[in-house]
Amino acid sequence: NAGVTQTPKFQVLKTGQSMTLQCAQDMNHNSMYWYRQDPGMGLRLIYYSASEGTTDKGEVPNGYNVSRLNKREFSLRLESAAPSQTSVYFCASSEHPGQGITEAFFGQGTRLTVV
Amino acid sequence: AQSVAQPEDQVNVAEGNPLTVKCTYSVSGNPYLFWYVQYPNRGLQFLLKYITGDNLVKGSYGFEAEFNKSQTSFHLKKPSALVSDSALYFCAVRGLNTDKLIFGTGTRLQVFP
Numbered sequence: 131n132a133g134v135t136q137t138p139k140f141q142v143l144k145t146g147q148s149m150t151l152q153c154a155q156d157m158n159h160n161s162m163y164w165y166r167q168d169p170g171m172g173l174r175l176i177y178y179s180a181s182e183g184t185t186d187k188g189e190v191p192n193g194y195n196v197s198r199l200n201k202r203e204f205s206l207r208l209e210s211a212a213p214s215q216t217s218v219y220f221c222a223s224s225e226h227p228g229q230g231i232t233e234a235f236f237g238q239g240t241r242l243t244v245v
Numbered sequence: 246a247q248s249v250a251q252p253e254d255q256v257n258v259a260e261g262n263p264l265t266v267k268c269t270y271s272v273s274g275n276p277y278l279f280w281y282v283q284y285p286n287r288g289l290q291f292l293l294k295y296i297t298g299d300n301l302v303k304g305s306y307g308f309e310a311e312f313n314k315s316q317t318s319f320h321l322k323k324p325s326a327l328v329s330d331s332a333l334y335f336c337a338v339r340g341l342n343t344d345k346l347i348f349g350t351g352t353r354l355q356v357f358p
Binding site: 160165172173175196220239 | 287335347
């Protein structure tokens, strides 16, 4: 039972390069999330998706785009990476409030460095 | 706006003593509240949640948390701390009719032998 799988685990980008972080969950959850974790800042929500085909901005969406490709997959794209986007990125999934609350399940994270 | 405050960056406690990690929240309507723990270079692990019902919630590894609606707080507690409890702890909140899940800035717990 894989849970939430993120790829890649590590990535180094040059300023201005683009990349997509992939996330997939096998728990049939409706809700999916992308967070970034920075020292002293905790986890900050970038984007979330309540269901396939819907996405909403979180606390820090600037510089990012997302795609909810299907119920399983939620990708995060950096179109033009900046050093300020150096961070650890976490994907998570959970169930709808209306479907009964579950806690969020997290992937193992992607450590991204932009030089 | 939905938010979580963890007022202490770090909490230090001696092994065997009780510990408390504080959390206050702001959300429209009834809250759903969560505590997570993160060990070095690891993802987040779920500890416990408050959805409804009894204000005292028991979770993994002997942790518990008390929901206080009037003080909008959800403090994490443990009667007797272990050195192995040393980690980063996060409080999180989501509202009744939203999927938005917001985390606090985290509190580092250090338990000394």
